[in-house]
Amino acid sequence: MKSILEKALKKSISYNKYISLLTDAVNKGPEGLSAHDIKMLGYTSLNLKRMAKWDKIVKIQDSVRTHAQALSQKEYWLIITEGWCGDAAHILPVIEHIAQLNPLLTTHYVLRDEHPDLMDQFLTNGGRSIPIILRLNADTLDIINQYGPRPVERQERFYQLRNKPDFSYSDWTIESQKWYAKDKGQTVQREFL
Numbered sequence: 001m002k003s004i005l006e007k008a009l010k011k012s013i014s015y016n017k018y019i020s021l022l023t024d025a026v027n028k029g030p031e032g033l034s035a036h037d038i039k040m041l042g043y044t045s046l047n048l049k050r051m052a053k054w055d056k057i058v059k060i061q062d063s064v065r066t067h068a069q070a071l072s073q074k075e076y077w078l079i080i081t082e083g084w085c086g087d088a089a090h091i092l093p094v095i096e097h098i099a100q101l102n103p104l105l106t107t108h109y110v111l112r113d114e115h116p117d118l119m120d121q122f123l124t125n126g127g128r129s130i131p132i133i134l135r136l137n138a139d140t141l142d143i144i145n146q147y148g149p150r151p152v153e154r155q156e157r158f159y160q161l162r163n164k165p166d167f168s169y170s171d172w173t174i175e176s177q178k179w180y181a182k183d184k185g186q187t188v189q190r191e192f193l
Contacts, residue, residue: 013110068105074138094188098193134146
């Protein structure tokens with residue numbers, strides 16, 4: 001496992017580079033892409049707007065701020081994600097704002113589909129659900145905590161709905177977007193640290 005984590009960290013990028021990577025993909029456009037990839041590119045474009053919004057308006061709770069600032073051990077936060085992931089668009093700006101509170105905390109982004117060996121170590125009920133955020137001790141790469149792919153309440157709701165015969169992923173997505181807008185990143189903060 002340690003070698004998989006080391007490899008991922010070496011190939012990881014910063015939050016700003018992650019945003020640039022997504023922006024470049026959207027600006028390049030759909031030429032030469034499959035219908036599926038064009039659909040994913042549309043989600044990526046939408047998620048860039050969501051992330052930009054959260055980057056401007058997220059408010060970190062005082063208790064989370066105090067806790068993050070009190071951390072005295074260097075940590076790497078390894079984030080497995082993709083630009084098309086709606087949950088990631090709401091969660092990652094919150095995580096990034098927390099990490100910025102302490103210079104001992106650094107975020108490292110990797111794309112799920114480029115790191116299947118890493119992703120397969122952190123499956124959710126057998127699926128490659130993202131985002132997954134690993135809090136790692138920077139010296140030993142021991143996992144301090146694992147978070148994701150979404151807040152517990154949302155994950156439980158997903159499990160509740162997905163087995164119903166009339167389950168609609170579109171309806172689920174709309175419900176989730178409304179939940180994230182109302183929650184304003186508060187649940188992610190409480191659960192993450």
